[in-house]
């Protein structure tokens with residue numbers, strides 16, 4: 001399967017690197033020229049559990065040079081999805097699949113505005129990675145990946161994607177209700193991302209203080225109530241799931257934390273901000289999610 005990652009940051013690099021090691025043809029497409037140049041000249045530097053590997057991988061900032069793709073995976077920030085989809089249409093052939101593994105709400109809608117929804121597949125991943133230099137990633141968090149069709153059918157193509165990921169060491173399951181998984185992952189990001197950005201903590205440190213645990217629980221409880229009222233089925237206690245993810249990604253700095261570290265725009269609108277928007281028509285008060293959204297947006301203004 002010729003697989004093209006749209007996004008050459010930490011997560012694009014992580015999945016791209018693991019799939020390349022498993023023998024797949026992978027392309028990384030990114031718009032940071034310095035990053036792409038570093039990967040082209042020296043390979044992707046991949047660090048995991050104290051070991052460092054150099055992975056030679058195709059990388060380009062010119063998507064038109066890639067040709068057609070069997071699978072396109074979006075790993076860009078949520079606020080860039082629309083632009084990324086416009087770029088990715090040149091990769092499309094009749095049976096190209098477009099998979100999003102991004103955080104937050106709104107990616108499905110943004111992709112389906114330009115791509116026939118029959119070609120779109122949703123997914124979430126519990127992995128965490130940090131970009132620690134140009135073309136240099138540190139894999140610092142493990143968790144399951146789920147993929148599924150928008151209409152919740154079990155198809156050969158999602159099974160093929162799941163098998164390809166599993167063969168690359170990315171533990172993956174096909175989900176028969178991927179929208180529930182998207183909300184399950186949203187609750188994880190709701191509990192971790194803004195708090196780690198605001199405190200400067202690595203994920204694991206959130207569990208070290210009663211105050212940060214209390215804040216995490218308030219954020220997740222509010223968002224779970226919104227999910228419940230929207231008819232989302234959450235397969236395990238959401239607070240337990242967030243705790244488990246924090247433990248499994250203890251050494252990782254969350255993606256929003258990394259955005260703060262680099263004084264970059266964050267995905268707050270697609271995470272805690274999305275909870276605030278979804279809660280409003282339901283009349284559910286979400287003061288903690290509103291507060292962290294406002295705080296993150298206020299700090300972002302100084303970047």
Ligand code: KPL
Nearest residue numbers: 126128192249252254255
């Ligand atoms: O999705 C993540 C993120 O940082 O955005 C987690 C799973 C919380 C890993 O850090």
